[in-house]
Amino acid sequence: MNRKINLLNLTFEELEKFVIENGMKKFYAKEIFTWLHQKFIRNIDEMSNLSLKDRSVLTEKSYIPFLNLTKYLASKIDKTEKFLFQLEDGNSIETVLIKNKERNTLCISSQVGCAVNCDFCATGMGGFTRNLELNEILNQVYTVERRLSKKNERLTNIVYMGMGEPMLNFDNVMNSLEMLSDSRGINISKRKITVSTSGIVPAIEKLMEREINVELAISLHTAINEKRDLLMPINKSYPLEDLHTVLKEYQKKTNRRITFEYLLINNVNVSDGDANALADFVHDFDHMVNIIPYNHVEGKPYERPIEKKIEKFIEILEKKRKLNISVRREKGSDIDGACGQLRRKTLETPKMS
Ligand code: SAH
Ligand code: SF4
Secondary structure (H helix, E strand, O other): OOOOEEHHHOOHHHHHHHHHHOOOOOOHHHHHHHHHHOOOOOOHHHOOOOOHHHHHHHHHHEEOOOOEEEEEEEOOOOOOEEEEEEOOOOOEEEEEEEEOOOOEEEEOOOEEEOOOOOOOOHHHHOOEEEEOOHHHHHHHHHHHHHHHHOOOOOOOEEEEOOOOOHHHOHHHHHHHHHHHOOOOOOOOOHHHEEEEEOOOHHHHHHHHHHOOOOEEEEEOOOOOHHHHHHHOOHHHHOOHHHHHHHHHHHHHHHOOOEEEEEEEOOOOOOOHHHHHHHHHHHOOOOEEEEEEEOOOOOOOOOOOOOHHHHHHHHHHHHHHOOOOEEEOOOOOHHHOOOOOHHHHOOOOOOOOO
């Protein structure tokens, strides 16, 4: 077993403590932090402004972890790239890079599997294995940033919309948000980081107390309790009324726009009644409704609606109910764009259209 300290699991304060405990001057913590979180080095020997002695102490006591890229797929129809990473214990996670003209957005995972078990989701199918450690969250970002920097590109946005429920890995996710937005590190503004949640009400309360002002996205998918109980069992613990109340408080306190994600699933949540229930739920928020036509998952009974139904649904929301809508067209459909799908199918050959 590796008993050395995993350097990417340490917050700045923890790194300072570690540096002092090992006989180095406190201010070296800042140098080391920069090597790790801004220069993304892979090897302690690269810390060229540290003495050889300090480097050898660090090497003896600690190490820089890395993720093992076991599968890489690049879409042929858009610029989406998908990474399957193997962790130290052999588990796998997925990370997706979505490129467009102005933005390089990285969709990262927060857990191996997911306990929330939404009925439509590929990630939930395999159950929950474990939370990702801080280093495993950060290294998804750093690994892709290193690749991009070779082409003089940078990541501009981070979304916690990969595998797992970020609000159920609260402490590691909070630390990762602080680290990713740290000006001594990769320095991505909190306005460019979005955490997506199925609606874990007490965790949203805690997020509010911590005043970590990242963007919040709520996976709503239906604004009718009976349907949400079936689609997202978490709704039985935190029903729509409670979610609405906590989000009102959240918005009052943070003054930030809330994004609502709404999957369109044929014969499930695309009727006129569904559109009106959605509008009733979100109309009193400063909101953005992100409409996502469902991506079929093998073994699930759900399909996306035909285009005409999608258009009608959107028209009610936009024209009649005057909501702010964006439609997320499928990305990387030839490389299993929806999160959780690549990991499940990793032994099969991906279908290219
Ligand atoms: N657990 C968090 C974040 C990860 S899921 C959450 O649920 O918000 C990220 C988004 O992908 C969620 O909105 C989820 O509902 C959506 N999603 C899950 N399966 C999907 C599929 N098959 N097609 C399209 N989107 C899907
Ligand atoms: Fe978990 Fe999100 Fe999938 Fe639901 S949609 S099972 S919360 S990853």
